[in-house]
Amino acid sequence: MSAIPARRFGTLPVVLYTVLAVLAVSVPLLNLAVPEGAPFHVSTYVVTLLGKYTAYALLALALDLVWGYCGILSLGHGAFFALGGYAMGMHLMRMIGPRGVYGNPILPDFMVFLNYKELPWYWLGFDNFLFAMLIVLLAPGLLAYVFGTFAFRSRVTGVYFSIITQAMTFAMMLAFFRNDMGFGGNNGLTDFKEIFGIDLQLASTRDAFFVVSVAALAAGYAICRAIVTSKLGKVLIAIRDAESRTRFLGYRVEQYKLFVWVVSACLAGVAGALYVPQVGIINPSEFAPASSIEAVIWVAVGGRGTLVGAILGAVLVNGFKSWFTGAIPELWLFALGALFILTTLLLPRGIVGTLLHRAGAKAMPATLQEDTVDDAISPEPPRDIKQEKLVRLGA
Amino acid sequence: MTPVSTSALLYLNAITVSFDGFRALNGLSLAIDRGEMRAIIGPNGAGKTTMMDVITGKTRPDDGEAVFAGVHDLTALDEARIANLGIGRKFQRPTVFESHTVANNLLLALKTTRGVFATLFSSVSREQDEMIQELLETVHLGDAQHTLAANLSHGQKQWLEIGMLLAQQPQLLLVDEPAAGMTDAETAKTARLLREINKSRTVVVVEHDMAFVRDLDVKVTVMHEGSVLAEGPLDHVSADERVIEVYLGR
Numbered sequence: 001m002s003a004i005p006a007r008r009f010g011t012l013p014v015v016l017y018t019v020l021a022v023l024a025v026s027v028p029l030l031n032l033a034v035p036e037g038a039p040f041h042v043s044t045y046v047v048t049l050l051g052k053y054t055a056y057a058l059l060a061l062a063l064d065l066v067w068g069y070c071g072i073l074s075l076g077h078g079a080f081f082a083l084g085g086y087a088m089g090m091h092l093m094r095m096i097g098p099r100g101v102y103g104n105p106i107l108p109d110f111m112v113f114l115n116y117k118e119l120p121w122y123w124l125g126f127d128n129f130l131f132a133m134l135i136v137l138l139a140p141g142l143l144a145y146v147f148g149t150f151a152f153r154s155r156v157t158g159v160y161f162s163i164i165t166q167a168m169t170f171a172m173m174l175a176f177f178r179n180d181m182g183f184g185g186n187n188g189l190t191d192f193k194e195i196f197g198i199d200l201q202l203a204s205t206r207d208a209f210f211v212v213s214v215a216a217l218a219a220g221y222a223i224c225r226a227i228v229t230s231k232l233g234k235v236l237i238a239i240r241d242a243e244s245r246t247r248f249l250g251y252r253v254e255q256y257k258l259f260v261w262v263v264s265a266c267l268a269g270v271a272g273a274l275y276v277p278q279v280g281i282i283n284p285s286e287f288a289p290a291s292s293i294e295a296v297i298w299v300a301v302g303g304r305g306t307l308v309g310a311i312l313g314a315v316l317v318n319g320f321k322s323w324f325t326g327a328i329p330e331l332w333l334f335a336l337g338a339l340f341i342l343t344t345l346l347l348p349r350g351i352v353g354t355l356l357h358r359a360g361a362k363a364m365p366a367t368l369q370e371d372t373v374d375d376a377i378s379p380e381p382p383r384d385i386k387q388e389k390l391v392r393l394g395a
Numbered sequence: 396m397t398p399v400s401t402s403a404l405l406y407l408n409a410i411t412v413s414f415d416g417f418r419a420l421n422g423l424s425l426a427i428d429r430g431e432m433r434a435i436i437g438p439n440g441a442g443k444t445t446m447m448d449v450i451t452g453k454t455r456p457d458d459g460e461a462v463f464a465g466v467h468d469l470t471a472l473d474e475a476r477i478a479n480l481g482i483g484r485k486f487q488r489p490t491v492f493e494s495h496t497v498a499n500n501l502l503l504a505l506k507t508t509r510g511v512f513a514t515l516f517s518s519v520s521r522e523q524d525e526m527i528q529e530l531l532e533t534v535h536l537g538d539a540q541h542t543l544a545a546n547l548s549h550g551q552k553q554w555l556e557i558g559m560l561l562a563q564q565p566q567l568l569l570v571d572e573p574a575a576g577m578t579d580a581e582t583a584k585t586a587r588l589l590r591e592i593n594k595s596r597t598v599v600v601v602e603h604d605m606a607f608v609r610d611l612d613v614k615v616t617v618m619h620e621g622s623v624l625a626e627g628p629l630d631h632v633s634a635d636e637r638v639i640e641v642y643l644g645r
Binding site: 227230231232234235237238241242244245246247248249250251252253255256259 | 451453474475476478479483484486490491492493494495499502503504509510511514515516517518519559563
């Protein structure tokens with residue numbers, strides 16, 4: 001009998017890919033083919049909403065990769081999301097052309113208003129879609145690389161790391177609020193018209209964005225899963241559980257952390273780029289520390305260290321938010337806080353984590369399920385309650 | 396630093412480490428020969444763990460030399476580099492990866508390239524699998540290979556950690572209190588295991604348990620207040636008046 005079981009394709013990925021495929025086909029079909037007013041018609045509003053959730057799910061996935069598997073609790077992933085969003089927004093701004101309020105064929109409206117004479121150098125090239133997509137990956141990736149290099153090399157871990165990620169996103173927010181940064185100040189970038197010459201407001205465009213978002217989510221999941229089921233994924237979990245032991249085994253912990261950190265930032269950037277054309281605006285409030293913390297709550301609710309849980313958590317919490325802010329908007333933050341506290345107290349493993357743990361307790365140790373081994377956060381009942389609490393908080 | 400010509404595998408010369416004015420190591424000098432097994436004893440606060448920290452790169456000494464295999468200046472290298480040179484360390488409290496299975500713990504310790512991308516694309520080879528099986532036999536954990544390390548008993552965790560050390564194929568093993576918290580039977584088994592390991596590798600054991608040290612039957616170094624107090628066979632050392640004074644008090 002082999003000591004290391006061959007990697008098996010678990011049931012969870014199959015379920016996820018199936019659900020995503022069904023959604024990608026059925027939602028646009030129900031939107032376009034079923035006439036308005038018919039019982040199964042999905043309105044364009046709902047399609048856009050689902051597309052937005054899908055982008056959030058990709059952000060949650062990115063966060064789970066670093067938090068759930070490597071124990072790096074980022075409270076600043078909104079910064080990477082927003083950078084990706086801005087890169088996409090800049091492309092869409094350039095695509096407005098002479099149709100802006102001031103009719104300037106080159107300069108976006110806010111630049112005309114602020115008396116810019118020509119396009120700042122960092123806006124050059126964004127009329128090219130491929131260049132913009134490159135920056136969607138590069139801008140968050142580069143920020144993560146620089147930030148991560150310093151933080152991980154200095155061995156900043158736990159809450160201290162979390163706090164400086166908050167500071168990072170807050171600093172970005174303040175910078176982007178400034179008019180002279182050339183990113184539209186507090187109004188951000190908006191009034192987008194078209195992409196590839198196609199009207200953004202068309203139902204079919206919205207459907208296309210939804211399908212692309214779902215495809216990106218599936219690809220992001222495939223990448224994350226490939227990482228966490230590889231030997232590198234095992235090293236990440238080892239770092240999460242006993243960092244200095246990993247170091248004494250000869251692994252350069254900071255390089256491993258930097259790798260997942262940058263991959264995660266790029267995924268968050270893609271999520272932001274998909275988000276912006278669907279909601280039609282990107283402004284500095286996306287950098288707000290609170291948005292990043294909200295993303296952490298999605299992952300906690302769904303179950304960190306499970307990937308699928310992060311996706312589920314993002315969709316559920318945002319669905320709940322859409323409904324709740326429609327009903328009693330002034331109480332939303334209380335509801336969100338209560339949700340986080342209840343999850344921490346009653347479901348510390350999150351929804352998927354708890355389900356996997358139950359299934360794992362039944363199935364193991366008779367047959368080892370690679371899936372539960374890789375996906376469970378801490379498949380043991382809490383031994384040291386205080387320590388568990390600290391770990392839960394990412395300390 | 397000027398290279399020292401020494402045949403010793405590990406050579407420490409006049410190592411000094413201070414923490415906020417407290418001298419944890421005070422001119423410590425020590426030479427461990429290839430193939431030797433050495434027991435290091437000493438009262439609490441004698442600097443045994445700090446010495447391990449210096450050798451494995453966790454702590455930088457304020458002064459002194461630490462040379463491995465006659466060529467490598469350990470004071471200039473980081474933990475990962477030193478581990479890859481062939482110095483393995485077992486911690487006082489057993490530290491294994493609790494959410495990994497026993498077999499995966501060994502897999503992670505196996506001597507291979509440690510680069511990020513090499514690790515990402517690596518797969519378990521037949522030889523590696525066989526090596527893991529062999530190690531499982533050596534540390535008596537064959538039946539527990541698919542158990543999560545968190546579910547092992549304290550003694551089993553100690554053995555797993557020794558197994559992980561062996562998987563690294565180090566030239567030098569630093570073992571910090573391997574018998575701590577073990578039953579008598581487990582302690583005797585551990586002493587046998589260490590003697591077995593010593594056939595092919597150099598071993599340094601830090602220990603409190605005198606019965607265990609007697610079991611090992613090797614040269615003993617007594618540390619006190621950050622430097623070496625006495626050295627020699629256990630019987631010789633335990634007859635030394637200064638050692639008696641340190642251990643028993645005035």
